Structure formats: C-alpha cells, structure tokens
Amino acid sequence: MKFITFLENAEEKIGIISKDNKKVIDINKTLGSDFYDMTEFIWSNEEYMEKLVDIYEKNEKSHYNLEDVMIISPVPRPATDILCVGLNYSDHIKESQSVQDPDKKIEVPVFFTKRVLKAIGDGEIILRHEGITEEIDYEAELGVVMGKEGINIPEEDADEYIFGYTIVNDISARDLQRKHNQWFKGKGLDSHTSIGPCIVYKKYIENPENLNISSRVNGETRQNSNTKNLIFSAPYLIEELSKGMTIIPGDIIATGTPAGVGMGFKPPKYLKSGDVVECEIEKIGILKNIVE
Secondary structure, X not given: OEEEEEEEOOEEEEEEEOOOOOEEEEHHHHHOOOXXXXXXXXXXXXXXXXXXXXXXXXXXXXXXXHHHOEEEOOOOXXXXXXXXXXXXXXXXXXXXXXXXXXXXXXXXXXXXXXXXXXXXXXXXXXXXXOOOOOOEEOOEEEEEEEOOOEOOOOHHHHHHHEEEEEEEEEOEEHHHHHHHOOOOHHHOOOOOEEEEEEEEEHHHOOOOOOOEEEEEEOOEEEEEEEHHHEOOOHHHHHHHHOOOOOEOOOOEEEOOOOOOOHHHOOOOOOOOOOOEEEEEEOOOEEEEEEEX
C-alpha cells in the first residue's frame, strides 16, 4: 500500500496507488477531507487507516490513471528536519574518512539532523551549487516515517509509532563537511534531500530489517547491501531518539547508508552534471534523480 503525493493539473494532492498499480486513489475525495498535505494526513492517519486499507484491498475505487499524474516527493515539506543516523553499517564505517579508527565498535548511534526546506522526489533535479561545492555524493538509506506522537518509547513498542517506510537519498557535499568539521551544512543544501517515490504503509512490509538496498550511478552499481546489516535497528533507534525527546507524526528517520558511496572509492567518484542516480529498496521502489 503505497502513499504518494502527486500533481494533477498542477494541483498538489495526496493519494494511494491502487493494488493493481494502474490507478490512484485520491485520499481527500475518498474521505471527504481537506488535508493540506501528506504530513497533515499522517497526524490523523490512525482515524482513517482501517477504511483506507479496506478500499485498497477491494481495489474497486480510484480517481485517476497513474500514468496521468506526476508523482513528487511523498513528503515535500517534512514536519521537521530529517533525523539522521551516521555510521550505521560496518562496511560504511570502514570507508568513511571521518572515522579515525574504522575497526572500533560503535557503542551508541550517531545522530544528527539534516535541514530540509523542501524535499525533491523521483525524477527531480539535484542542484550542483557550483562554486559552493565540488564534491556531491549520494547515500541510499531506509527512511522510517513516524505516525504517532511519543516520548520515551520502548524498543518493543516502536512499531506502533511507525507509519511506514520510504527511501531517502542523503545527498552530501563532502568538501563542506570537511570545511565545517561537522555534517549539518554539508548535508543541508537546497535539493540535497530526495525522498520517495512513495511511503509504504508498515503493514505491507513484513520485515523492514531484511530489505535489499542499493544505489546506481549511470547504471553502475555503487551500493549493494541489506537492512539486516544495520548496526542499530529502526526500533532501537526510535527508543534512543525518543529518550527525553518527543517524536511527532511525519518525523522521518534516515537510518544510515551502506558502503559504496562516492567518497569511498580511490579516487573518489563524486557526482557530475548529467549523472543519473538511482536508490532502490526492496518492496518500496526506485528513487531516481538527475544532477543539474
């Protein structure tokens, strides 16, 4: 069950791709609601999910042909900055230039935030920001979209706070990361967060801790791993993040990226103008972007 944000006659709408993958169910038309965007819907999702799942499963109701709409990021305006996790795959730790001792065991998650005024979606352009950065990199990550407000959430209860799962390309300017000696600026440039192509409702991903995850640049496989290789699982991350800090519906947790990012190659393989970047996660889809 894939939730999308789409444009129909240039108007932004929220919907669900039909079970046969041919149609789009308009959420506001179906519910008689007027949700402004996906984030506002997620705040109220518990009230409507039973009805929407029933409509989806019956595969009888739809409003548009999928081919007639333009899918954009499912959350073009995230509720807050993205909650990110660094160094959450062992193989990525070994290739990372920011770790002095790559064999040292990571005892606690490395958290940081990624500024996102507007997220780009599938098919949209990654801005080069020429003159500001020359080392743009890609990072395919499993994104966890929160669906319920909570604080001090136990790991064993984390699933009830999750809305669904998406793909995040945590686009990063490596030279800015080094220049500022931290990650915020280097990961926060405009258009440098790609999210999509959809959010899969949690009920339809049986085991998020066993999903193939990969990235390609111009058809060349760069990253190829599985979420079972995460050092810290999504439920554990939710427990740690929510200790003394309220998590709200629409929050997105980017769970980290595996080895194969551009900076890990010798010489590095940073993105160039015209490059096509694809991030793929099993059961979610492919998120494709083109560099300006």
